[in-house]
Amino acid sequence: DTGVSQNPRHKITKRGQNVTFRCDPISEHNRLYWYRQTLGQGPEFLTYFQNEAQLEKSRLLSDRFSAERPKGSFSTLEIQRTEQGDSAMYLCASAPKVRVGEKLFFGSGTQLSVL
Amino acid sequence: AQKVTQAQTEISVVEKEDVTLDCVYETRDTTYYLFWYKQPPSGELVFLIRRNSFDEQNEISGRYSWNFQKSTSSFNFTITASQVVDSAVYFCALPNSGYALNFGKGTSLLVTP
Numbered sequence: 001d002t003g004v005s006q007n008p009r010h011k012i013t014k015r016g017q018n019v020t021f022r023c024d025p026i027s028e029h030n031r032l033y034w035y036r037q038t039l040g041q042g043p044e045f046l047t048y049f050q051n052e053a054q055l056e057k058s059r060l061l062s063d064r065f066s067a068e069r070p071k072g073s074f075s076t077l078e079i080q081r082t083e084q085g086d087s088a089m090y091l092c093a094s095a096p097k098v099r100v101g102e103k104l105f106f107g108s109g110t111q112l113s114v115l
Numbered sequence: 116a117q118k119v120t121q122a123q124t125e126i127s128v129v130e131k132e133d134v135t136l137d138c139v140y141e142t143r144d145t146t147y148y149l150f151w152y153k154q155p156p157s158g159e160l161v162f163l164i165r166r167n168s169f170d171e172q173n174e175i176s177g178r179y180s181w182n183f184q185k186s187t188s189s190f191n192f193t194i195t196a197s198q199v200v201d202s203a204v205y206f207c208a209l210p211n212s213g214y215a216l217n218f219g220k221g222t223s224l225l226v227t228p
Contacts, residue, residue, distance in 0.1 A: 033215060040124075042206050042218030043160070056215065089158065100210055101148035101167070106160040 002026070004107035006092050012113045013082055020078045021110045025094030032075050033104060034067055035091040036060065043091055049075060082114045117142050117209045121219035128197050128226055136192040136222045138207030144168075149190045150208040150216060151181065160206070166190060197226045 005024040013019050025032050030050055035043035046065070047057045051072035061067075064082075069075040079086055089111050093104040118141040128134045140149060151163040164174065166183050174181045178195045194201055204223045208216040 031214065040220070042119075042121075042208075042220045043216075045211070045215040045217065048215055091160070093160075095214075100214060101165065102214070103150065103162050103165050104160075104216060105162070106152075108157060108159040111158075 004092055004094055004105055006090075006107035006110050008110055009108065010111045010113075012115065014115050015084060016081055018078065018080045019082060019112065020076055021090055021092075021112075022074060022076050023092030023107060024074045025092070026096070026105055029094035029096050029105070030072075031095040031097075031102070031104075032069055033093040033095070034075070034077050035093065037089040037091055037109070038087075046077075079112075082112075084114045087112055087114045117144075117147075117211045117217050119207050119209050119217060119219035121205075121207055121222050123222045124220070125223045125225070128224070130199060130226055130228050131196050132226075133193060133195050134197050134224065134226075136194075136205050136207075136224065138190045138192065138219060140188050140190060140207070140209050142188075142209060148210055149183065151190075151192050152206045152208060152218075153203045154206065154221070155203040163192075163205075194224075197224075199226050199228055202226045 007022045033048040034046040037043045049069040064080045067077045089109040091109045093106045095102045120139045147168045149166045152160045154160050180193045182191045204221045206218045206221045208218045
């Protein structure tokens with residue numbers, strides 16, 4: 001069990017640029033989640049996948065955000081035309097089973113700074 | 116809507132003191148789960164406990180204990196004889212109508228020597 005891996009750990013970009021983050025979940029975990037966390041706040045749900053299907057999106061996920069999990073393994077989160085308000089920690093989590101109340105395993109996150 | 120409130124933003128204690136972190140929740144579900152996670156400075160959220168609403172017994176794990184009370188919609192977390200390594204942000208969470216967790220804003224705990 002190697003844990004959830006996220007890359008890069010830090011990303012600094014200029015406003016208006018596109019950025020992409022990658023998440024490698026724990027092997028064989030069906031569920032994959034993306035969360036955003038700003039300073040002093042709890043993680044806020046963005047979206048989740050069951051295998052390759054994106055099943056739920058939060059209203060926080062504007063049309064500048066897109067997430068994919070093409071083969072049901074790793075996932076990418078892309079932010080287009082970044083804004084300063086996008087600066088946050090982006091957390092990925094995975095879960096082994098499809099059931100309510102399943103515990104999530106989190107990665108260390110990608111810290112995005114938009115200048 | 117599922118909601119978690121952690122009214123304590125920051126708590127500072129001296130090592131070996133006991134400390135309780137409060138969590139109040141709102142849910143329309145009759146069956147639900149509650150969680151606590153720890154986020155150390157490294158950033159990774161670490162699972163501490165999951166509780167099913169059917170089971171109101173208090174749980175103890177080493178220096179950690181949890182007090183679940185449905186009557187007051189609370190799920191409080193106590194650290195006994197706190198240590199510097201306990202310094203972190205602690206989050207209470209509740210699943211939403213789907214399969215995602217809704218987190219509170221967290222309580223930042225600082226334990227000083």
